[in-house]
Amino acid sequence: MHKYLFFLFFLFSTIVLSQDFEILPLGVYGGGDESNLSSYLIRDYQNENYIACDAGTVRAGLIAAYKKGNLSKKPMELLQDNVKAYFISHSHLDHLSGMIINSPEDSPKPIYAFPQTIEVLKNHYFISDTWANFSNEGEEPILGKHHYKRIDEKKYYKVKHTNLELVGFPLSHPVPSSAVWLHNVAGNSILYLGDTGSDRIEGNGHLNKLWSTIAKNLKEGKLKAILIEVSFTNEQPENLLFGHLTPKLLVEELQQLAKYAGVKSLKNFPIIITHIKPDGDSIIQIKNELEAYNPMQVQYIFPEQGVPLQF
């Protein structure tokens, strides 16, 4: 009996220890439905505290997770106690409105972003005309709850209380957008991209630079998953993408990534599809298009609001 229990414990430990990250999606769509806009809580599995990558829908996502039995405490307690920082990829409303609207009841947090994004937060969101200045800079009266953390390219930032450090990468979109690469102490990582156009269409090589940087970590098996957007179906004309990806354009980018990693396929590598615009039957169509042409053989994951993912 003791042996049996020990075996079970060993099995359990192995499963638990093989987990490096939890991703809790608070909002997964790229527009329209205010109850489900881009936001992903990410934590190192050995630590209970998260970084929120974007913050389109916050409280409604936590409530959904709670109702599904996937939160260890009440929604606002989790936000206050365990979400230790925001990373905001860019300044469009659907990626940050939840952070603004919940700022009165939120606990103080650093807001990591590239300087251009913080400028917009300062000038248009945390101001009296549109809300109140819950940040630590800008228009008076300054309530000083959240703290702006301007990030530099290539620089790593330890995020207090989370076991994670982050580094940002610029992306191409109608406004300056960005990706964030989160590492735990073991050197394992998760990559989250905000809205992005493809390099072929945008013509500035931002994604190429990102792929070349992360390729080694991917090849070593330390990169555990990528969260990347597919906003439109393949039917969307290339001159009407407004800095977004389609299934076809994602494949082009994954081929670049494989090339940099020196591998022929990315077999079963988890690619989490974010930011689908939920109009008409586009959700189903995008899923079908991704599965129908998957030359890199990645594992596509379609996140659900309030349902955690482990990697």
Place this chain on the structure above:
Amino acid sequence: MHKYLFFLFFLFSTIVLSQDFEILPLGVYGGGDESNLSSYLIRDYQNENYIACDAGTVRAGLIAAYKKGNLSKKPMELLQDNVKAYFISHSHLDHLSGMIINSPEDSPKPIYAFPQTIEVLKNHYFISDTWANFSNEGEEPILGKHHYKRIDEKKYYKVKHTNLELVGFPLSHPVPSSAVWLHNVAGNSILYLGDTGSDRIEGNGHLNKLWSTIAKNLKEGKLKAILIEVSFTNEQPENLLFGHLTPKLLVEELQQLAKYAGVKSLKNFPIIITHIKPDGDSIIQIKNELEAYNPMQVQYIFPEQGVPLQF
């Protein structure tokens, strides 16, 4: 048998014809939960088209109504076909984010508001840094879908395709706020107030002016309902109200209204409570406080997202 059918028809007609307005709440709370922020569709009962009074949560509210079997068509079709105008009471994010976020898929609409509110829409919301300019003024490129309609005090505006005309009243809040009084051709009316402090605390008599104007319509039985906010419980200190009402302060205001109407009570008059801040047990507490001390004997109605009300 014929007689019996005729009687049923007569009864049915009487019930239907006694309806003047429908109010379809798309979002009912005053903060935090992005899936349920202030927005109320209001229509004359003889016409299928609505005015949206505020637009905090739009699509998620329409989806909720659809799931409850309370929409005659799909959510986005209803928004495109039957919502003919927005009235925006003030410029705080939780009262208009749904309008901004849904602007790409929306149909062209006039946006009625006082000039100060439109200035904020122009300078901070319909701009490239935060979204895109789907309005007809301001920063280039101007996409020109929605049209700003600056309203003047005391002036009536016919809203095309709706059978309704509106007149706005200024209210006191940290930013300029307002109420809108909607009339049908029979002279019946509904009054919707955006966020407002009480006259005693704000000291500028905005509500008094409003009550004195609508009192005659109320006394004649033509005013069918008032939508007014109660954001906080009676426990909220008066110096921390930030331009909002409590149950006690609402009663003070209703007493003023009754005085202007020359009546001792407002027995059974429908008062629809909006903008409760849903923190802790405040929803239940506010309901209890309103019912416990109701000297004007009004009928308090607590609207539910996606559930229509008739008056």
